[in-house]
Amino acid sequence: MLEDIVLIIASLGIIFASFRLWVEKDRKRMVYARLHIVGVIDIACIVIMLVFKQYLLALTYFILVPFAAHAIANADYHDELKTKGV
Amino acid sequence: MNLFGLFGYIIVFLKALGEAWVDVVKRSIDGKIDPEIIEISTDIESFKGQVLLASSITLTPGTLTIDLDSEKKTLKVASISPRTKDEIIPFEPYIKKMFN
Numbered sequence: 307m308l309e310d311i312v313l314i315i316a317s318l319g320i321i322f323a324s325f326r327l328w329v330e331k332d333r334k335r336m337v338y339a340r341l342h343i344v345g346v347i348d349i350a351c352i353v354i355m356l357v358f359k360q361y362l363l364a365l366t367y368f369i370l371v372p373f374a375a376h377a378i379a380n381a382d383y384h385d386e387l388k389t390k391g392v
Numbered sequence: 393m394n395l396f397g398l399f400g401y402i403i404v405f406l407k408a409l410g411e412a413w414v415d416v417v418k419r420s421i422d423g424k425i426d427p428e429i430i431e432i433s434t435d436i437e438s439f440k441g442q443v444l445l446a447s448s449i450t451l452t453p454g455t456l457t458i459d460l461d462s463e464k465k466t467l468k469v470a471s472i473s474p475r476t477k478d479e480i481i482p483f484e485p486y487i488k489k490m491f492n
Contacts, residue, residue, distance in 0.1 A: 319417045326420035335427035338456055338470035342427075345453035346416045349409065372450035372457075379450075379458045379470060 309357050316350040316357075323347050337382045341375050348375075397489030404483045408452055416453040416472060428474050429458065432467045434484065441491035442467075448483060455480050 323346040330336065348371045355364035419425055436442050439462055446457040449469055459468040469480055 319413065322417050322420045326423065326425075330423070330425065335429065335470065338429075338458075339425050339427040339472055341456050341470075342416055342454050342472045343420060345451070345456070346413055346420065349413050349451075349453060368451075372447040375450050376446065376457055379456050383458045383468070 312357055313354060316353045319350045320347050323350075338379060341379055345371075345375065397486045401483050401486035401490060404486060405448055405452075408482050412452045412454045419454075419472060424473070426473050428471050430469050430471055430480070432469055432480065434465050434467060434481075436465070436484065436488050436491065438491040441487050444491075445481060445484060445487050448487075449480060 323343045327340060327343055330339070348367070352364050352367050352371075355361075355367065434442065434445060436445060442460060442462060442465070446460045446467060449455045449457045449467070454472040456470040457467055458470055461467070471480065
């Protein structure tokens with residue numbers, strides 16, 4: 307029962323976050339905002355993996371997520387191909 | 393490694409994680425998103441501690457580490473809305489305790 311509730315909450319989080327990713331228009335620093343929102347989806351996925359007792363998978367995901375997000379953010383920040391003013 | 397620091401860090405980090413998750417889901421619904429880049433200085437000396445801090449910031453929805461300058465002990469952090477340092481890194485004292 308508790309597992310079902312957690313699954314529903316996590317799934318709703320994923321749906322709302324995905325909706326915002328879909329709907330939000332481009333503007334200043336939106337790359338970082340999108341990465342924040344994807345963070346919600348990542349945490350929800352980790353929780354779902356734990357509920358389904360995939361502990362090793364959840365742990366792996368947990369460790370890899372921040373490095374991937376950081377790499378993307380860092381690359382965007384230092385992007386020399388970006389036109390000025392964007 | 394200091395066990396008290398580790399336990400404290402885990403508890404505070406998980407609490408921050410849950411709160412941040414709910415906050416970003418709310419923002420996904422109402423669309424109040426105002427991304428901002430903030431420069432934060434840290435008291436943590438060891439490189440491992442700084443990396444753990446940066447990773448924790450990135451794992452928490454709503455905050456994201458862009459850059460880490462180890463010598464100057466500063467981090468560039470992207471935040472989904474304007475925030476103070478204490479709001480971004482509530483777990484810093486515990487990380488400091490862990491790595492002395």
